[in-house]
Amino acid sequence: AQSVTQPDIHITVSEGASLELRCNYSYGATPYLFWYVQSPGQGLQLLLKYFSGDTLVQGIKGFEAEFKRSQSSFNLRKPSVHWSDAAEYFCAVGAGGYQKVTFGTGTKLQVIP
Amino acid sequence: NAGVTQTPKFRILKIGQSMTLQCTQDMNHNYMYWYRQDPGMGLKLIYYSVGAGITDKGEVPNGYNVSRSTTEDFPLRLELAAPSQTSVYFCASSSPGAGTEAFFGQGTRLTVV
Numbered sequence: 764a765q766s767v768t769q770p771d772i773h774i775t776v777s778e779g780a781s782l783e784l785r786c787n788y789s790y791g792a793t794p795y796l797f798w799y800v801q802s803p804g805q806g807l808q809l810l811l812k813y814f815s816g817d818t819l820v821q822g823i824k825g826f827e828a829e830f831k832r833s834q835s836s837f838n839l840r841k842p843s844v845h846w847s848d849a850a851e852y853f854c855a856v857g858a859g860g861y862q863k864v865t866f867g868t869g870t871k872l873q874v875i876p
Numbered sequence: 877n878a879g880v881t882q883t884p885k886f887r888i889l890k891i892g893q894s895m896t897l898q899c900t901q902d903m904n905h906n907y908m909y910w911y912r913q914d915p916g917m918g919l920k921l922i923y924y925s926v927g928a929g930i931t932d933k934g935e936v937p938n939g940y941n942v943s944r945s946t947t948e949d950f951p952l953r954l955e956l957a958a959p960s961q962t963s964v965y966f967c968a969s970s971s972p973g974a975g976t977e978a979f980f981g982q983g984t985r986l987t988v989v
Contacts, residue, residue, distance in 0.1 A: 772916065795975045806880070806966055806980030807919075814975050853918065858974045860907050860926070862934060866919040 765790045767856050767867035775873040776844050784839040784870050786854035796837040797855040797864070798828055807853060813837065824848070849874045878902050882967050882981035889957040889988045897952040897984050899967030907970045908950040909934075909978070910942065912963040919966065925950055926972070957988045 766789045776782055788794065795814045799807040811822025818830040828839045837854060851871045857864030883898045901908065906927045911919040921934030925944040939961055941953040950969075954961060964985050970978040 767918075804982065806968070806982050807978070808980070809977045812975055812977075860924070860972065860974075860976075861909055861968065861970055861978050862907075862921060862924045862932070864978075868916055868918040 765794070765856055765865050767854050767865050769852075769854055769867040769870050771870045772868070773871050773873065775875060778846050778874050778876055779843050782839075782841045782844045782848070782872070784852050784854075784872070786837045786839065786867060787835050788837060788854070788856040789835065790856055792858070793832075794856045795858050795864075796828075796830060798822065798826070798837075798839050799853045799855060799866075800824075801851045801853065801869075803850070810839070810852075844872075844874055846874045846876070848872060880967055880969055880979050880981040882965075882984050884984060885982065886985050887987070889954075889986065891957060891959065891988060893957050894953070894955050895957070895986075897954070897965055897967075897986075899950045899952065899981060900948050901950075901967075901969040901979070902948065903969060903979065904947060905969035905979075906947065906972055908944065909968045909970075910940070910950070910952045911966045911968065912936065913966060913983075914963050922952065922965075954986075959988050962986060962988045 768787045797812045798810040813820045854867040880901045909924045910922040920936045923942040925931045967981045968978045
């Protein structure tokens with residue numbers, strides 16, 4: 764069965780510092796991998812996704828993620844965090860429609876001045 | 877550009893009451909989904925639909941029912957509300973196929989007392 768692990772429940776970073784959110788997955792074949800962001804009181808919004816090709820994927824809002832097959836990881840990064848990036852971030856894995864997509868438990872990002 | 881609209885945003889129910897959570901999308905998406913989000917648990921799929929007249933159970937369907945009479949609408953019915961159904965509910969829609977983006981509503985925060 765497929766699964767997603769986001770080992771960090773909460774992360775606090777200073778504004779302007781770099782960010783890396785971890786995601787590890789388990790899947791039998793090459794999966795689709797997603798990162799979604801949920802701002803307070805809002806629904807989820809897609810940041811980026813990977814299926815094949817270049818293992819470094821660029822997304823919206825200056826985010827990127829790198830697929831590492833050997834480590835079963837799909838970590839999200841941003842070089843310089845802004846206060847507006849404070850939100851909860853969800854990694855997801857699967858293929859086919861979203862009825863076959865598994866979401867991680869989320870990492871809540873706090874940004875301090 | 878409305879996207880996915882959920883009503884109500886907040887609701888308090890007494891144990892044993894029933895209610896319907898409304899969800900409408902204006903993107904002509906065939907696929908629609910209902911999730912519940914509990915703290916530290918990520919998103920769990922309740923029901924989904926791949927088109928008008930077609931619905932299927934997700935991971936946690938007990939205590940819920942759905943219908944899909946039109947492409948636009950996908951209401952979620954709670955019968956005999958229980959405290960375990962206290963959660964935040966999200967409706968989402970997507971086009972068919974792997975790797976497409978899911979668009980989420982803003983959520984309904986339901987408390988059962």
